[in-house]
Amino acid sequence: MKLESLAVHAGGRKPSAGFTAAATPIHVSSSYFYGTAAELAKVEAGNAEGYSYTRHGNPTADALHEQIAALEGGGAALSTASGMSALHLALSAALTGRPQRIVAANMLFGQTYLLLSGVMEPQGVETRFADPCDPDAFERAVAEHRPSCVLLEAVSNPLLRVAELDRIAAIAHEHGAALVADCTFTTPALLQARGLGADFIVHSGTKHLAGHADVLGGILVYANEHAPLVEDLSQTLGPNLGPFECYLTMRGIKTLPLRMAAHCRNAGIVARALQEDERILRVHYPGLADHPDHDAASRLFLPAAGGEKQYGGMVSFEIASAGRQEVFRFLNALKLVVRTLSLGDVHSLVSYPAMSSHRNLSPKHRARLGIGDNLLRLSVGIEDPEDIVEDLLQALRG
Template sequence: MKYKRIKKTTSDHLPLNNPLQPENSHETDEWAFATRAIRTGCIRSGEGEHSEALYLTSSYVYDSAAQAQAVFAGDEPGNVYSRYTNPSVILFEQRMAALEGGEAGCATSSGMAAILGTCMALLQSGDHVICSRSVFGTTVTIFAKYLARLGIETSFVDLTDYRQWREAIRPETKMLFLETPSNPLGDIADIQALAALAHNFGALLVVDNCFCTPALQQPLTLGADIVVHSATKYIDGQGRCLGGIAVGREEQINELQLWQRAAGACISPFNAWVFNKGLETLSLRMEAHCRGTVELAEWLQGQSVIEKVHYPGLQDHPGHELALRQQQGFGGVLSFQVKGGREQAWKVIDQVKFISRTANLGDTRSTITHPATTTHCRLSEEDKDRTGITENLIRIAVGLENIEDIKKDLDKGLSSIKC
C-alpha cells in the first residue's frame, strides 16, 4: 500500500502529527472493526517485514541542507524529530482514529496527559467546564486543582442527572467532560443527549472511552467531539506500557498536537508499537472480557454476603437499557458491595490467591481493588458519598482466566466474611 503525506503547517511552519495516510484510505470504511484494527495503515521500512517495524530513533537525517529546510518548512514529506513525528506513533494514531470514527488522533505519554492536553489546548482562562463527579479521581484533581489555578472553573454534576448538566450551563461554558461507563459503578450517560446539550450552547463534549474502547462504543458517532483513552488499559491489554490518546476532528486535534510538542507529553515509539499490536486482538479480547464479566456478575448476585452488584450488563442496573442502545457490550469491569464495611471488604481482597491486588485494569490478568482507599482515595468524604464510593465497595476488572477459576478464587475471600 502506498502512502502520501498530507501537508499541514502551523504558525512555526512545522508539519503536524498524523502526516501519513493510505492513498486508498477510503477502502477502510468498508472493513469491519476487527479488520480495521489489524489492517489500517501500514508503514514499511523497505525490508519486506510482515509485522510493522519499530522505529526507535530520536531524530532523522536528510540528504542535504536543502532537504532539511524543506522538511522543517513542511514543503516536503519527512519527519523532523520523534517528539513531533515518528512512524510507529503515527500508525497508532491512524488506527485509533479509524476505530473511533475520528479524523485524527494525538498519542500522548499517558491517559492523564491526553486529558490534560485536551484541556490545555482547547480551554483558556475564564472558560467554564462541566464535569461528571463519576470520573477517575486524578481527573477530578486536574479540573478542581490545576485548571482552577489557570482561571478555568469546573462545576461537578451527577453523571446521569441531565437536569444538573443543563442547569450548570453558563455563557462561558466551553466543555462538558465525562466517562461512561463510569469508574467504578458502571453508571451510563446518554452521550447523544449530552452532545446535543453541549452543541446547543457552543461547547464541546469530551468522553473518556477507556472502559469500553472503540470495540464496544464509539462516542464520536453519537455526537461527541473528542474521545480520550488511557491506552495503558484495554488498548494494550497486558499491562505492559503507559500511554494515552485523544481522537476527534482534525481542527481540535491539531491544537492538541501543538500543545503536546511544546509540553513534551509525547508517547514513546516502543509503547506506540506495543499498542498497535494490542489493537490487533482488541475485538476478541473485549468479547471475552464481556462474556466473563456478565457471568461473574450474575454469580455474585447469588452470594449471601453481597449487598449489591454494580454492572450495566445486569437487567436491574439503572443504565442497562441505555447501555444496550449505545454500546456493543457491557465491558469487563464490575463492582460490588459486601455486607459490612472496610474490614470486610479488605478481608475479601486479602484472601484471593491469584487475582492481582492492583488498581490497574484492562489486563489479561484479573485485578481487584478497594476504590475508597486506592483509585478514589483523594476524593473528599462528601464526594465519595455523593458518587457511591463506599467503604464496602470492591472493584474487579475481569481478565481472561477461566471464569470458574476466578469464581473459586473470589469465593475464598467471600467465605472469609460469611456469617
C-alpha cells in the first residue's frame, strides 16, 4: 500500500463487542480486568495477548504505534509525552549496557544540546560533536571517540542542513554504533529513515505528525530486535503519551502526506519570494539550488504522490541589517503568520531561534552555529501561498 493509503487505514480498526468502529476508539482506562484473576496474571506476565495497565500498553496508543510503524516501513513504535522524552528514550536504549559515548551532529535543537550537556553528561555520558554534512570529518570523530550511538537531525534546526543520512548510518554501523535520527522536520512523508539505515527514529509528534497545534507528544520508531529493551525502559520510566493525545496524533497522521505536500509546495513559493526581496540577506531552504545540501535533499527526499519534488515545509531567513529591535518590529507587523514557538502546524508560524529554540545556548555558541540575531525560522502552513507571501512582505515593509 502507498503512504497516503497507509496513513488513513493503518492501525486501529479492531472488532470489539460484535462491531468495528470506523474511527479509533479512545480507551481512557488506566487498568483492565478479565473474567478470572488467572487471565489477568497471564496477560501481566506477557503469556497472553491483552492489556493490564496503561503504562504497559493501551489499545489507542497501540493503534497509533501500528500506524506510524506502517508509515516508517516496519519495525515497532512507541509514543511518548513529548519529542524530548522520545529522544531521551532512544539515547537511553542505544547506550544501555554499552560504552557511555555519543558522537552527535554539531547542529541540533537547543534543548537537545541541553539533554546531552545538562542531563546525560552529569550521568557519565561523553559526547563529541562533529559536522554531519562533512562525512569524512564525521567518520574521523566516530573512529576516535568510539561511540555506542550517533545522533543527528535529518534536517537540522534551525538552519535546515541536510546530512546524507545513509552515509552517516554506514559510518555508525561500521564502527559498531547505532544511529539515532531525529526526523521531526521530515516525517516519513519526506524521508524513509529506516530504509536509509537509522536504528532509532525520533519525532516530535507535536509538529507535522499531529499538525494542528493541539498535542504535545513524541514518537520513537525502532527495529523489532530493540523492542524488548525499549519496551522495558518505557514501562519503567513511564514516558507514555495519554490516550486522547494518541488519538489526536493518529487523526493528524491520516492527512500527513497531503499536508506535507502542501507545506512543501508553499515553502518553495515562499522561499523564492523571500530570496528575491532585497530586505532579505539570506534564505535557507534545501529546495533552493544554492543551498549547500540541495543535492543531498534531492537524492534523499521522497516526491509527493503526484511526483512533485519535496524539500520540506520549513524556511529560515535572515533579515538584512536587523538586530532584535528590527526583528521584533517585523514580528509585531505580521497579520496572518502566527509569531509563536513550535512548527509543522496547518497555519504558518514564525519563531525567533535566538529567543526560542536556541535561547538556552550562550550567544557565543549560537554565533558558532550560525544563529544570528537576524535569523527567523518560518514553518510554512497550508494557507494560500499568496496570502503568506503578502503577509511576510507587508511586515518587512513595516
